[in-house]
Amino acid sequence: MIADVQAVPLSVPNFDFVREFVAREAAIVIDKGKEYLVETRLANLAARNDCASVNALVDLIRASRDGAAALRSSVVDALTTNETLFFRDLNPFDALREHVIPEFQAKCPGQQFTIWSAAASTGQEAYSIAMLLADHFPAQSARIFGTDLSPSVIERAKAGLYQQVEVNRGLPAKLLFKHFKQTPEGWRIDDALRRRVQFSVLNLLHSWAHLPPATSSCCET
Numbered sequence: 001m002i003a004d005v006q007a008v009p010l011s012v013p014n015f016d017f018v019r020e021f022v023a024r025e026a027a028i029v030i031d032k033g034k035e036y037l038v039e040t041r042l043a044n045l046a047a048r049n050d051c052a053s054v055n056a057l058v059d060l061i062r063a064s065r066d067g068a069a070a071l072r073s074s075v076v077d078a079l080t081t082n083e084t085l086f087f088r089d090l091n092p093f094d095a096l097r098e099h100v101i102p103e104f105q106a107k108c109p110g111q112q113f114t115i116w117s118a119a120a121s122t123g124q125e126a127y128s129i130a131m132l133l134a135d136h137f138p139a140q141s142a143r144i145f146g147t148d149l150s151p152s153v154i155e156r157a158k159a160g161l162y163q164q165v166e167v168n169r170g171l172p173a174k175l176l177f178k179h180f181k182q183t184p185e186g187w188r189i190d191d192a193l194r195r196r197v198q199f200s201v202l203n204l205l206h207s208w209a210h211l212p213p214a215t216s217s218c219c220e221t
């Protein structure tokens, strides 16, 4: 049973604690005056943890000092902004297609490259790159990584399943019909493209050791 959370305003010390906490844990900046954002985003988490208010949830975390690791990470997750869409901002994708990849191929013929979507959210950016490669550079060997600190968005990215409202954002109909299948659960990206992207949880403030080196021997020259 999920408790009812009282709509009590967040106290000044608790708001300051949350701001400092997410800045330290994830370099997320919450501006002063955004108390409503913290109150809204943490209300569900407070309810799931039987806290009567968001203040009670923050008190719990403050009292636990370095404990309550799972709860702390859920607070960070809840305060991330996961807004994304396919082919967002267009220019980076045009630059990849017209300059970055052709110049790489001219300089490093036959070499593999790696592209990293470093705050990948639910995967639209990484899958946009996978579609661009499949459609314009089918012979190019490439590894595509997608990482994000939020385990919940990475699970969604791995599934490669999108609702109508999500495929309506940024994805040309031609690419939707070419690279996705409509299922009762939503639009599922082709298995071949899904397998082309490796998603994992990574906080950019932590070690990047499990990622491959950013450059190949070709590009170091």
Ligand SMILES: C[S@@+](CC[C@H](N)C(=O)[O-])C[C@H]1O[C@@H](n2cnc3c(N)ncnc32)[C@H](O)[C@@H]1O
Pocket (backbone or CB within 6 Å): 025, 026, 027, 028, 080, 081, 082, 083, 084, 085, 088, 117, 118, 119, 120, 121, 122, 125, 147, 148, 149, 150, 153, 202, 203, 204, 205
């Ligand atoms: C607005 S989305 C951007 C998604 C995609 N890159 C795009 O431009 O469409 C920002 C993402 O950054 C992630 N994020 C925020 N701080 C992070 C950190 N310290 N390490 C890794 N990911 C982080 C959030 O979880 C969120 O999914």
